[in-house]
Amino acid sequence: MDHSPLAGQGPGSGAQPAPGRPATPPEQPPASPAKPAPGHWLPLVATCLGTFLLLVYATIVTVALPRMADDLHAGFGALQWIVDVYTLALAGLLLGMGSLGDAFGRKRLYVVGLAVFTLATLGCGLAPNAQVLIAARAVQGVAGAAMFGTLLPLIGLTYHGRDRARAFAVWGAVAGAAAGVGNVLGGLLTEFLSWPWIFYGAVPVCAATLVLSVKVLVRDARTPARIDWPGIVTFTLAATGITFGCVRGGERGWSDPSTLLAFAVGACALLAFLLVERATTHPMLPLALLRTPAFNGLLIAACGYYLAAFGFLPVLSLWLQNGVRLGSLATSLVITVQPAAFFATSALAGGVLRRIPARWAIGGGTVLTGVGDLALLAVQPGSSWPVLLPGLVLTGVGAGLVSPVLPALAMSAAPPEHSGAAAAAANSARQLGLALGIALLGTVFHRYVPGTGDGASPGAYAAGLDAVFLLAGVIGVGGGLSALRLMRPRGAVR
Incomplete structure (x- = not known):
């Protein structure tokens, strides 16, 4: 049995009833709920629809990049920002939006975010040039952060006991x-x-998700807590500076003054964030969580598995379309192998994951995504899409092991009053991993394949992809091994 701080304390344990709901009496049979309402799972449908919408837009533009480059006359840097500005806004503001949800009401903030998200999505489709599209994507990301920062607490308010465990899964x-x-x-x-x-x-x-959410989501009370504005600002600046530095380094070189300035701003903002959180009486992220090795392992795995599994997809799409000369449909069908492996793993391993130690699901799954990246090193000059299949399957299986158990483990890692902040931190680490992955791996690829890669030689493509897959694989394997070590039960020899 795993005795780590993340084991046996999840939402499925029934130890902590949802805020605002009475605890289920022990003598009540779990198979006979007091009120089996037909619409019992509608709030989960609403939150899952919102989650799917906001996360699908982290990658939905990937296969369309070559067409966008032609229609909007966009260079490689602009294409990177079309993908990355959304994920960056999502990751940078997620923690802060959780705090705002506590103060203004989670349902209220979620509904406002979804309404703005809808308008921003329409604005993206109407964008006449790359600059407008990047701006609309940024607004989309801010709205998505408002949604993402409130979704898990809303699920926790609605379900408890075994239902909450199922809902989180x-x-x-x-x-x-x-x-x-x-x-x-x-x-x-x-x-x-x-x-x-x-x-x-x-x-x-x-629009349909907005109507459903207004009708079925529980209305929570506002908490008269002080908003940690300095924490929100400094964390957002840190995430933006570091990611901008990665993108800028690929465009203008790592010694370019703008690249160095971006990294300096990011590092200083990160230090300021830690100092602010230490000094304030109402921190956005209680630093006590970061002194827990198991929670740090969870954050490392969340960042590492998302980077390793999905950060390479934009450059892979460029190779399939501009290098192998597949169409958009054929490219999407090749990439479908990964989500298919993900779904199969999540469905088949769901029961098993609840019975194995938390560290093996999280750390082992992250290692497997890295192994999948290393399998993609089989790409050689003249290779075509079939060479990708083993690596796509392995990265999909690895992500399928980590993702279903991550939110519940994050929330169980903290005291009840900080469970929302813990979940937001894990989700923020995941999205920041994707943002940094797209920027960093895109930068590495760009060193070998200039522009959008149209007309680049097979040798250049192979060298660029090998560098991308090697870096992603090292990060995935290293992050997984670190998580396995940090999430080791206290007192264990190995």
């Missing part, structure tokens, strides 16, 4: 699969319609 599977499914949807819409339809097509779904 379903939510985790949806959250993990969205990144892979986004590539498929983007390819289909781009092939049969045009790239703006990857945004137009979501507007009716956003």
